[in-house]
Amino acid sequence: MIKKKMKIINKLGLHARASSKLTQLACSFTSEIFLIKDKNKVNAKSIMEVLMLAASKNTIILVMADGIDEKKAISDIETLFINYFGEGE
């Protein structure tokens, strides 16, 4: 299992479309992937669970991946965070 803290840097935070991108990316891996914010732990493959985090800009999310492709999962998810979820700002 790999855990890594990631910061949300895009202007709108983990809103609906950003959550959808994250979910679709997470679903492309066989590993189990979870997001943790404070005491809330959600399945990164379920958009409606991800949205329940209501995570705004500058929130730190702990991303956990467990499985055969966990390393690539964490790496690709981190890239998505760094790239503002593809939103430009």
Add this chain to the structure above:
Amino acid sequence: MIGILLVTHGEIGKSLIDCAAHILDNYPISVESVSINSNDDLHKYSDIISKKIKNLESGHGVLIMTDIYGATPCNLLNKFIEENKVEVVTGINLPMLIKAISDRKDNINTLINDSIECAKKNIKKI
């Protein structure tokens, strides 16, 4: 895949589908809608709904979502209900629809329970 059909007052269903498609981006949506105008001859809707159900049925059943329990769109649907094949849920909201589309199980009863649970969970006082 379980078919999903929205039968609602006016354009609510179409708008919900547009919003879900916008949020889910490239995700395959495969949802249809029927807009009910209660001033129209209601008999025509039975044929439209029946055809839509047939089009959506691929062997796993069809889940119909409507808005208000006891209202005209809901009442039109009673005759289409077949246990475990064509089921109806009321109180549709956007979270319910997105949950159903994005987490579409092969078991219609699981899909119904998950969708209703998600719809309720998203009604909150902030």
